[in-house]
Amino acid sequence: MITMCLAIPAKITSFEGETAKVDFGEGVSREVNISLVNANIGDYILVHAGYAIQVLSEKDALETLKLWNEILDMAE
């Protein structure tokens, strides 16, 4: 079923104006509107109902893992 509420990460492979071609992985690609974000080729974006709503930075993704590891290493 086509649902609106799920947001899915995808990688921008090319863009022209406000429309970007993105790769969702596993062979799925689609055109999405990127006017709500400042994104470039190679960036990972969060796609929601055909619009990019946020850029996911690899640096911040690594920060997440850092946060997790800090929690796990924490003395109790």
Place this chain on the structure above:
Amino acid sequence: MVQNLKFRDSNLTKQIVKKILKLAKPMDLVKICHVCGTHEWTITHYGLRSLLPANVEVIAGPGCPVCIIPAAEIDEAIQLALQGVVILSFGDLVRVPGSSLSLQGAKAKGADIRVVYSLIDAVKTAKKHPDQEFAFFAAGFETTAPSTALELLNIPPKNMSFLISHRLVPPAMILLAELEDLTFDGIIAPGHVSTTIGLKPYGVFPTHYGIPTVVAGFEPLDVLFSIFMILRQLKTGVFQLENEYIRAVNWDGNLKAQALLKQVFHVADGKWRGLGTIRSSKLILKNRFSQFSAYKKFDIPLKKGVDLQPGCKCHLVIIGKIKPSDCPLFMKTCSPANPVGACMVSNEGTCRIWSKMSFSK
């Protein structure tokens, strides 16, 4: 990226679950509320409740944007369709029950209702058929509303109008926090809504209501770590707002999207199915966009809708007061094939998620 960065590492899962068990052991019953259908999906799909100790309960709040649309707004879309206007709708919306019919039911009776993946496709369809009137059913929270604002600012085709049913999440969370007969000890705040609104609006929950609040992502580990973070706050007694979803959410949110929302919409009190009227929770079009309001363009009779069918307990499920399996209709007269309540319809609805993945706990 997900695979490379080990967001689903089983070793990490084992370690954090061990930490949660240890931390929760001396605690009384801890109730943690989330307000996002996608979080409920992650929790049930990955069986996270079965990993948690018996005294840590995760309950689902009003996180499904189609479940909370009042029946009257579905009825109005049907009225419009019966006048010959083509309704363009997201897929999960067409099966939501109105007072007597869903959009899908109206379609079976001859109304022209079409499912679109995106507003982009809706605009394309309207442009392709300039002699036909189209109305886009604009539902959704802060994640979806910016795209509606964007297309309105781009000037949609003349034969296209909008039924605006957008709602805002933080006002509903405030309502939950103020409910006297519902208590919970922590909030997992919705990750995708937060990409738009940022962390700022949640500050009130720890400071004013004394509820530990963590914005979380949607991988199973995101949810488990956010549960740990809430338990840690409960243990130390220092209640604050924490961000677990740092890869997508920052303090300010998406400022571009917020600016678009401000240009196009006013905020007004709005009705939520099962919750009543919530202050400052609904978006309405500003006057300069009124020519795109389906309500202004067409004569739609406004009637009071029937939000709850007899026996349906959706209103208690969406505030997390009961579990779907506590409802007498659940998987008996109400099932995904024949939904009675809105919560059984959408993939984001708690009853629907439970019907597919879990019946207990």
